[in-house]
Amino acid sequence: MAILQECPICNHKQAIKNKKCKCGANLVRFKKSQKIKYWIQFRIPDGYTIKDGKRVAKYKQRKEYVGISIEDARAADGKRKVQKKEGRVFDMLPAAKLTFNELTSWYLDLTSIKELGYFKDLRNNLGSFNALFGETIINEVTPEDLKEYQIMRKKEGYADSYIDKHVGAARTMIIVVCK
Structure with missing residues (x-):
């Protein structure tokens, strides 16, 4: 420093x-x-x-x-x-006090994101992720929470790749904010 x-x-x-x-x-x-x-x-x-x-x-x-x-x-x-x-x-980080719902609404309102070819899928993936973590502040989610999320979705019958899309969409959104 x-x-x-x-x-x-x-x-x-x-x-x-x-x-x-x-x-x-x-x-x-x-x-x-x-x-x-x-x-x-x-x-x-x-x-x-x-x-x-x-x-x-x-x-x-x-x-x-x-x-x-x-x-x-x-x-x-x-x-x-x-x-x-x-x-x-x-x-x-500047966005440390935001919840996932607040961050998602901001992120999906970006013009560059709206123009993506997979915008509809991205919105669905983030919506599925926010069903569990929506009101959680970003810096309060731990790796253990994400593993539990993956296990829960796996028990619901979803494929690993589908679950990884949800987590990956949230990760990408956070990375965009941190830049």
Whole structure:
């Protein structure tokens, strides 16, 4: 995790220890006049990959604007560190407080999604998934909940591929929000 400063001239984000920007601007002078914007940069898990037969976590860099105060930037950086240490990664994302129903209605209203050839199937898949998880807040669903969902649907007589379409549609929707 890092705190970055943004040069007011070229908008380059860089370490707060830098006194001069690569464009030649005197960052110390801009700090005194409170024209520097501060950002925090952190990494969040973004799935897994298989490397040498082992499952390895992939990470994604995120930047978040904090304001013009270095104290606020340090506080926000500390908050993100605590959330990461406690395993509350989804709290770091902007859509962490949405329910699946709210997210689904927003997602299905996107023009780019409406134009998909499989829009009707996507709406049905998300509807089936939301029948169980609709009022649940996104960051409260655990992998165990998803396994129980798969077992429940399997007992209802659905094929594994059909069940995976439901879970995959929800996963894709969440990934779109997190970008």
